[in-house]
Amino acid sequence: MPRPRNPIGSHGVINVDELIPKAKYRARTRYRFSDGKARQVERFGSTEAKARHALKVALTTIEADRGGELKPTTTLRALGQQFLAAKRDAGRSEGTLETYGYAVNVHIGKGVGDLSVAEATPERLQRFLTRVERENGPGAAKNCRSALSGMMGLAVRNGALPRNPVRELERINHRKKKGSEAIPLQDLPTFIERVRNDPMLIEWDTVELIEFMLATGWRIAEVCALQIDSVQDDFTAASVDAIAKRVPKVGMVRQEFPKTETSRRTTPLPSAAAAILRRRWERLEGQTALLFPTPLLRLRDPSNTQREIRDRRDALGFPELSTHSFRKTVATMLDSAGLSARDIAEYLGHANPSITQDTYMAKTTGSRKAAETMQSRLDGWF
Numbered sequence: 001m002p003r004p005r006n007p008i009g010s011h012g013v014i015n016v017d018e019l020i021p022k023a024k025y026r027a028r029t030r031y032r033f034s035d036g037k038a039r040q041v042e043r044f045g046s047t048e049a050k051a052r053h054a055l056k057v058a059l060t061t062i063e064a065d066r067g068g069e070l071k072p073t074t075t076l077r078a079l080g081q082q083f084l085a086a087k088r089d090a091g092r093s094e095g096t097l098e099t100y101g102y103a104v105n106v107h108i109g110k111g112v113g114d115l116s117v118a119e120a121t122p123e124r125l126q127r128f129l130t131r132v133e134r135e136n137g138p139g140a141a142k143n144c145r146s147a148l149s150g151m152m153g154l155a156v157r158n159g160a161l162p163r164n165p166v167r168e169l170e171r172i173n174h175r176k177k178k179g180s181e182a183i184p185l186q187d188l189p190t191f192i193e194r195v196r197n198d199p200m201l202i203e204w205d206t207v208e209l210i211e212f213m214l215a216t217g218w219r220i221a222e223v224c225a226l227q228i229d230s231v232q233d234d235f236t237a238a239s240v241d242a243i244a245k246r247v248p249k250v251g252m253v254r255q256e257f258p259k260t261e262t263s264r265r266t267t268p269l270p271s272a273a274a275a276i277l278r279r280r281w282e283r284l285e286g287q288t289a290l291l292f293p294t295p296l297l298r299l300r301d302p303s304n305t306q307r308e309i310r311d312r313r314d315a316l317g318f319p320e321l322s323t324h325s326f327r328k329t330v331a332t333m334l335d336s337a338g339l340s341a342r343d344i345a346e347y348l349g350h351a352n353p354s355i356t357q358d359t360y361m362a363k364t365t366g367s368r369k370a371a372e373t374m375q376s377r378l379d380g381w382f
Contacts (some may be wrong), residue, residue, distance in 0.1 A: 006032045009071045009118075011041070011059055016048050027051040031062060059087045060116055070158040076120060076151065077113030080104035085153040093255060103147040107132055107140060117155045120148075122168035133172060142172040153183035181320050182328035185336065188214075194316045203306050208276050209292045209300075213323065215273035215374060216346045217330030220323040221245065222263070224300040225254050227289040228281055235274040240349060241268045244302055252299045263349040272378045330374065337373045344370065 006012055011031040021024055028042035043058050043087050045051030060075055071081060084101055090102075112120065112128045125148060133141035149166040156164050183191055192211070200381060209223055216238075218226075224244035231238045240263055245255040257264070269277070280291050288297045306323050313321035334344045347370035 006030075008032050008036065009073045012038075014052055014055060016051055018048070020045075022166035025051040027055040029059075031053065031059060033062075060114075065123050070117065070155050070160040072160050073116050074155070075113060075158060076115050076117065077109045078115070079117060079151050079155060080108055080147070083147070086154060087150075093245075093257065094250075094253070095245060095255075098248060099143055100147050100150075100240050103140070103143040104151075107136070107144050108151075117152075117160045120152065120165060122165045125165060126169050129169065129172070135273075138172050145169065145172055173339060180322045180324035180328055182332040183318065183321070183325055184212060185329075185352065187318075188329070191316065191318060198312055198316065200312055201308070203295075205292075205295050206308060207304065208280060209305070210309070210326065212273055212276050212292070213326040214329060215270050215276070215378060216267055217327045218267070219243070219263075219327065219349075220305060221302040223292055224302050224305065226291045227254075228291060229289065230284075231277055231281075231291070233276050235269065237266050238266055238273075238277065244299055246301055246303065246326065252301055254299060265346070265349045267347065270371050270374040270378060273374075334373055335368055338372060346370070 009032065011029045014027055014029045016027045018027055023046060024044060025046070025048045026042055026044050027048075028040055030038045031041045032038045040063060041055065041058065043051060043054035045054050062073070070082065071146050081104070084097070084104055087097055088101055108128075111132065112124065115124065117183055129141050129145055129148075132144050145166065149164065152161060152164045152166050153259075155161045192214070195201055195210050196207055201210070212218070213220070213223055216223075218240065221243035222240045225242040226238065227242075230241055242254050242256045245253055277291055283366075284291065284293070288298070290299060292300055294300050302323075309321065309323060313319055318325075331344055331348060334347065362366075
């Protein structure tokens, strides 16, 4: 009866030969590749043990080294790089690539990168994620889980695994942290007055940016990227078609697709917001297309702007303030005026009204009713 062949992705007995007495050894075996053919693989070392170890290490990546398809013996480190390459080829945003890249290179590669695809069992992956959550927090663990799910899904699609082991893992439970709070509506006139009189916010040219966010509920990265060609000629509406983003080793870029597809929207502007844009364009025309640049007329960094506002919130008398507070304030104003969750979601650019209801309340285009309501609420303040 013929001897059964080794399964694809496995090898036979490792034999070690002494080539130079006590100086050079050769370890070799036959490995069955993805094309079904068995070929001899060999590695050398100064001792028998080193030669054997070198061969075992080589066998774990032999398919990847030959440019072959993913196999059960492919390491998670090699799989992670193929996963990142696939995301780049798919045109994912720089922010997404940065998040996945950090999870793959910093956590997964160092933590479980030497495991093969076949060795990445739910038990081992669960221990890894538990350790990441304990040492780096639930956010890092969630990013690693998402990256691992994509990596193992790639392995499944390439026939290296029958099923995705990440599906068997426990969900990462985020510890709830206190979110941004809306500015109490009765305190809004005081807040606006203090912003307008704050010397540092005036120097940083941040006053009208804050006012525009309070009038529209736009995200900080959306406001920083706003250009005149995204504003209708009569200043009655403005479109979100880009965000300001800092890309590692590149710097600030105007990323021409917003946070989500639903974020791409046209917002009918309250007359107060239209007046802000009109004033700014009269001042900036001929110098830059940006409507909220830095004082040096460069693309504004959302993170720097958030930090500037955090630095002044104690002086303003609102110690819990963040730029997200402005979006929540807009949602609160619209909610108190009786607008539906759908109207508010369209105005804020949320994909689902449930997000608005659960997080913000106390496309086509944004609701004109919402814009009119915002203007009635802002009368006397702006």
